[in-house]
Amino acid sequence: MVSFHHICQSNGRFALRQQDANVTQSICVFAGATSGIGAATVERLICMLHEPVFYIIGRSAKRFASQRNRLLALNPSSKIIFLEAQFSLLSDVDSACKQIVAAEEKIDYLFMSPGMIPVNGPECWLPP
Amino acid sequence: MVFILDTVEGLELCFAISYYCRMRLLYNLLPLLRRSPQARVVSVLNGGKEKRIQDDDIGLHRHWSPLRVVDHSTLMTSLTFDYLSKQDKNITFLHVSPGWVRTDNFARLEPPASSGLIWRLFLIILRSLAGLLALLFGVSSEQSAERQVFYLTNGIYRPGAWRVSHKSEVLGESRVLDMYKGRGWSERVWEHTVDVFEKPRSKDTSKT
Numbered sequence: 001m002v003s004f005h006h007i008c009q010s011n012g013r014f015a016l017r018q019q020d021a022n023v024t025q026s027i028c029v030f031a032g033a034t035s036g037i038g039a040a041t042v043e044r045l046i047c048m049l050h051e052p053v054f055y056i057i058g059r060s061a062k063r064f065a066s067q068r069n070r071l072l073a074l075n076p077s078s079k080i081i082f083l084e085a086q087f088s089l090l091s092d093v094d095s096a097c098k099q100i101v102a103a104e105e106k107i108d109y110l111f112m113s114p115g116m117i118p119v120n121g122p123e124c125w126l127p128p
Numbered sequence: 129m130v131f132i133l134d135t136v137e138g139l140e141l142c143f144a145i146s147y148y149c150r151m152r153l154l155y156n157l158l159p160l161l162r163r164s165p166q167a168r169v170v171s172v173l174n175g176g177k178e179k180r181i182q183d184d185d186i187g188l189h190r191h192w193s194p195l196r197v198v199d200h201s202t203l204m205t206s207l208t209f210d211y212l213s214k215q216d217k218n219i220t221f222l223h224v225s226p227g228w229v230r231t232d233n234f235a236r237l238e239p240p241a242s243s244g245l246i247w248r249l250f251l252i253i254l255r256s257l258a259g260l261l262a263l264l265f266g267v268s269s270e271q272s273a274e275r276q277v278f279y280l281t282n283g284i285y286r287p288g289a290w291r292v293s294h295k296s297e298v299l300g301e302s303r304v305l306d307m308y309k310g311r312g313w314s315e316r317v318w319e320h321t322v323d324v325f326e327k328p329r330s331k332d333t334s335k336t
Contacts, residue, residue, distance in 0.1 A: 002296035004271065007278045014281040027164075031153055036231035037172055040273035045280065057153075088135045088144045090152050090325065097156035106163035109280050112150045113172035113226075 015048035026052045027107050029100060031087055032114030034058040034067065041111060043074060051077045053104070057085050057096050087114045137329045140192055146173060146201040151208060151321055158216065167219045168280050171209075174202035175223035175291035176299040178308075186320045204317050206291060206305055211314035213289035220285045224276070227294025228266035 017023065026049045032038040033056050046052060052075070058064055064082045071080055083099055085092035100107070133141045139148055150171055154161075161167040179199045182191045188200055209221035243251070275296055279285060291299040308314075 007274055010282050011274060011277050029157065037226055037229055037269055037272050037276060040269035041276040044273040044277045087149050088141050089137055090149060093149050093152045094156065097153065101160060104160055107157055107160040108164045108167055110154060110157060110161065110169045112153065114145050
């Protein structure tokens, strides 16, 4: 087991190293970050990186608006691009990827946590 | 009685979200991940909880059930990361178990309009039980996020395939996973996955 204290210290040290002017810009792609663990992880990570770019794949740009404001307040140097997609569709995932591939040279972090609880029979439940 | 909801592309919804679409996203972005000096891929699912699956029905066309879709997504994620980590030796792949986290996921679980009384009661019980367990054993989503960020940034996770528990323990050998790996299933599951990706898709909404 890795102690929570150790984890916080390690994350703190990483954040400090990012203040170095020579650190290159980080590109992050998140799916499932409009709620739950994913949303909390973006909030934590965005505070640690210097001028990061975040691509957030989610279902509604309108619903994301308040989250975007909160994230920008946490780190005004960040750039946040919301990609509207139904994550359960391969074709929607492809469209989102096309936009990322067209704009970026590299990706450093890919974080996937879109959720579902497979108990709801015919209307398998998805977080809004 | 089990109902199955398929997406318009013909994939079962839960399987699509927890496995196929995540892997499609990863597959599409691999060329960009290769260009990062220290790329990390995290899938928050069920690392370490690999169980035997329906070997003759990887895609669960005949044997879908709520528990099986979890078992299949779990094992297939670990095997796919094993396979991809051997192809791409500069990328770190982490299959993570979140444990109980106090999100409102279960609280928002509402019965569909078509539900009968028994199903409604079952969901109420499930929701209360999950709420109680999260309260007793769960951590806040902020605490969980701290761990997720650690997986993304800490240097101990060298390139390769990792399975990590909710307490951030690195999980080693697993009898079930090693058996599947020994039988060449890392490649087999990836082939199945690519087959699913390449299958022509109809856009009709008929259910299987």
